[in-house]
Amino acid sequence: MDKFEKLSGVAAPMPLINIDTDMIIPKVFLKTIKRSGLGVNLFDEMRYDDDRAEIPDFVLNKAQYRNAEILVAGDNFGCGSSREHAPWAIKDFGIRCIISTSFADIFYNNCFKNGVLPIILPQEQVDALMKDAEKGSNARIEIDLADQTVTSSDGDVYSFEVDAFKKHCLLNGLDDIGLTMEKVGSIDNYEAQLSSERPWV
Amino acid sequence: MTAPKTLYDKIWDAHVAHTSEDGTCLLYIDRHLVHEVTSPQAFEGLRMANRTVRAPEKTIAVPDHNVPTTLDRAKGIDNEESRIQVESLDKNAKDFGIHYYPVSDVRQGIVHIVGPEQGWTLPGMTVVCGDSHTATHGAFGALAHGIGTSEVEHVLATQTLIQKKSKNMKVEITGQLRPGVTAKDITLSVIGETGTAGGTGYVIEYCGQAIRDLSMEGRMTVCNMAIEGGARAGLIAPDEKTFEYCKGRAHAPKGAAWEAALAYWKTLFSDDGAHFDKVVTIKGEDIAPVVTWGTSPEDVLPITASVPAPSDFDGGKVDAVARSLEYMGLNSGTPLSEVEIDTVFIGSCTNGRIEDLRAAAEILKGKKIKDGMRAMVVPGSGLVRAQAEEEGLADIFLEAGFEWRLAGCSMCLAMNPDQLAPGERCAATSNRNFEGRQGRGGRTHLMSPAMAAAAAVTGKLTDVRELI
Numbered sequence: 001m002d003k004f005e006k007l008s009g010v011a012a013p014m015p016l017i018n019i020d021t022d023m024i025i026p027k028v029f030l031k032t033i034k035r036s037g038l039g040v041n042l043f044d045e046m047r048y049d050d051d052r053a054e055i056p057d058f059v060l061n062k063a064q065y066r067n068a069e070i071l072v073a074g075d076n077f078g079c080g081s082s083r084e085h086a087p088w089a090i091k092d093f094g095i096r097c098i099i100s101t102s103f104a105d106i107f108y109n110n111c112f113k114n115g116v117l118p119i120i121l122p123q124e125q126v127d128a129l130m131k132d133a134e135k136g137s138n139a140r141i142e143i144d145l146a147d148q149t150v151t152s153s154d155g156d157v158y159s160f161e162v163d164a165f166k167k168h169c170l171l172n173g174l175d176d177i178g179l180t181m182e183k184v185g186s187i188d189n190y191e192a193q194l195s196s197e198r199p200w201v
Numbered sequence: 202m203t204a205p206k207t208l209y210d211k212i213w214d215a216h217v218a219h220t221s222e223d224g225t226c227l228l229y230i231d232r233h234l235v236h237e238v239t240s241p242q243a244f245e246g247l248r249m250a251n252r253t254v255r256a257p258e259k260t261i262a263v264p265d266h267n268v269p270t271t272l273d274r275a276k277g278i279d280n281e282e283s284r285i286q287v288e289s290l291d292k293n294a295k296d297f298g299i300h301y302y303p304v305s306d307v308r309q310g311i312v313h314i315v316g317p318e319q320g321w322t323l324p325g326m327t328v329v330c331g332d333s334h335t336a337t338h339g340a341f342g343a344l345a346h347g348i349g350t351s352e353v354e355h356v357l358a359t360q361t362l363i364q365k366k367s368k369n370m371k372v373e374i375t376g377q378l379r380p381g382v383t384a385k386d387i388t389l390s391v392i393g394e395t396g397t398a399g400g401t402g403y404v405i406e407y408c409g410q411a412i413r414d415l416s417m418e419g420r421m422t423v424c425n426m427a428i429e430g431g432a433r434a435g436l437i438a439p440d441e442k443t444f445e446y447c448k449g450r451a452h453a454p455k456g457a458a459w460e461a462a463l464a465y466w467k468t469l470f471s472d473d474g475a476h477f478d479k480v481v482t483i484k485g486e487d488i489a490p491v492v493t494w495g496t497s498p499e500d501v502l503p504i505t506a507s508v509p510a511p512s513d514f515d516g517g518k519v520d521a522v523a524r525s526l527e528y529m530g531l532n533s534g535t536p537l538s539e540v541e542i543d544t545v546f547i548g549s550c551t552n553g554r555i556e557d558l559r560a561a562a563e564i565l566k567g568k569k570i571k572d573g574m575r576a577m578v579v580p581g582s583g584l585v586r587a588q589a590e591e592e593g594l595a596d597i598f599l600e601a602g603f604e605w606r607l608a609g610c611s612m613c614l615a616m617n618p619d620q621l622a623p624g625e626r627c628a629a630t631s632n633r634n635f636e637g638r639q640g641r642g643g644r645t646h647l648m649s650p651a652m653a654a655a656a657a658v659t660g661k662l663t664d665v666r667e668l669i
């Protein structure tokens with residue numbers, strides 16, 4: 001997995017609540033058996049019209065946000081389907097960090113498995129960063145995962161919380177499965193106990 | 202004496218295989234369900250790292266999302282990408298030696314219907330699937346959650362999941378439901394009350410007389426939509442109905458093993474005085490038949506209400522409502538019972554079980570659907586379909602003018618050819634009304650099977666109580 005340490009980038013504002021994973025990547029693109037190449041279809045139905053022409057008003061189609069690496073969004077981002085295609089598409093587009101007041105649970109977890117950092121901040125701070133993002137490509141927002149801070153283009157610093165284990169894995173680009181395999185002894189023990197206590201499982 | 206525990210606490214404690222210093226746990230997984238859409242990359246990951254499936258005997262796969270539901274599906278899948286996904290699952294199931302129900306098997310169906318039907322899902326288990334509606338299995342008192350593809354790979358390789366414990370929420374539905382009100386109305390009403398993010402960070406335990414009175418099918422409908430309320434899982438304590446449902450199923454324990462399992466299952470309830478971080482209580486008598494009017498499952502109102510206005514809401518919801526009314530093509534103030542529909546979809550893991558088909562058939566008996574209406578019933582599994590045929594339900598649907606399909610997810614998410622055209626408006630028994638969910642530009646109103654059947658007859662969103 002890719003490491004995530006620091007990021008300084010343009011943030012795209014999406015002040016919409018309940019952005020669901022069907023919006024992030026519509027199901028027609030779930031038919032792939034690969035993880036890559038989904039970036040062109042990120043927010044597909046909002047981004048292209050019926051003739052596959054770009055809709056100029058959509059934020060990621062605007063010149064200043066084409067290379068956005070951060071997304072600032074409304075409450076409950078990533079609700080709905082568990083599809084990991086959503087963070088795959090986000091990452092493939094080039095976005096490495098999403099800031100919102102809240103995230104849906106499965107999506108939040110999926111981000112960490114793919115080197116994408118979801119940051120939860122209080123409403124006022126998300127509002128301030130949303131305004132900052134609206135300034136366009138001159139306004140760069142800085143993220144420092146080790147310090148757990150977001151710095152706006154005006155120099156305002158906001159701290160965020162992140163689970164220590166998830167942070168550790170993301171900072172070091174660690175593979176979960178490899179880490180769990182190191183604890184295989186515990187799993188063996190558990191299974192031995194299981195076969196005597198709940199043999200029907 | 203040990204401190205009182207909730208049902209969630211008990212199942213959690215019984216499954217922790219390892220705890221790290223920071224409280225992160227490895228939770229042992231008893232059943233892993235797999236479907237064709239979220240698994241190919243996980244199996245590919247195993248192959249690339251030279252890993253195997255740790256417990257193939259606890260891993261069950263079935264294709265459901267992409268499969269055609271038309272009667273001629275034995276001829277194969279036209280869409281190349283869909284076909285490749287299903288073929289990949291065929292191959293992965295074979296290569297890794299996991300249990301498999303291929304498209305041609307009468308037991309094939311939606312993964313969340315097949316699991317309980319075959320006795321894979323049992324009380325007190327942990328169940329995961331790369332699918333958010335895994336919450337369904339919570340109806341058995343099993344801790345069941347949806348996971349992403351990386352986690353699917355993790356469970357395949359290690360039979361565990363890296364987890365931190367969620368908070369406990371109790372949702373109590375007291376008293377009795379009024380006539381015409383069903384499990385679907387309960388679960389939609391709860392989301393209407395708590396919002397789609399109200400359950401975030403929680404595992405919900407549903408309890409109360411109205412929940413106890415539900416059949417296992419109804420309980421599955423309630424737990425199915427826990428995820429739509431943002432919860433990590435939904436749970437209902439097992440009781441005699443649960444045990445009765447499980448008994449004799451293909452993969453349920455038999456003989457002495459059954460007795461041992463039963464004794465354990467009877468310990469699975471929240472102790473008196475156990476701590477819940479949040480409690481929501483709703484009176485069963487206060488729940489009406491409901492429909493959704495917007496593009497979020499929290500956009501719920503009784504069928505007797507009218508389309509709301511953005512100004513009825515606060516904060517970010519004001520813009521969201523304006524956007525969803527525009528998408529839905531609805532004007533504020535229009536009575537919901539005047540909204541005309543052109544499509545009816547009865548099926549999905551929320552409402553594709555035998556009881557759902559019975560409820561819809563009850564309304565349709567001796568009636569015809571409105572002229573020009575497109576209406577389909579997609580049973581949740583081949584076995585549900587067979588039973589409905591035996592009970593004469595299929596004939597009622599066909600005589601009313603419904604299509605009678607083969608099992609699959611179908612128009613719940615429209616990955617197969619069953620889709621809405623832009624602007625088409627559907628009365629659906631599924632669980633999501635998101636923009637484009639049932640086809641680009643399609644408009645979805647969620648409701649119970651009985652309400653959907655009533656809408657098919659009148660051509661409008663309809664209060665089912667007028668037809669019973």
Ligand code: SF4
Nearest residue numbers: 334549550610613614
């Ligand atoms: S029926 Fe719908 S919600 Fe259920 S598993 Fe299939 S696609 Fe998902």
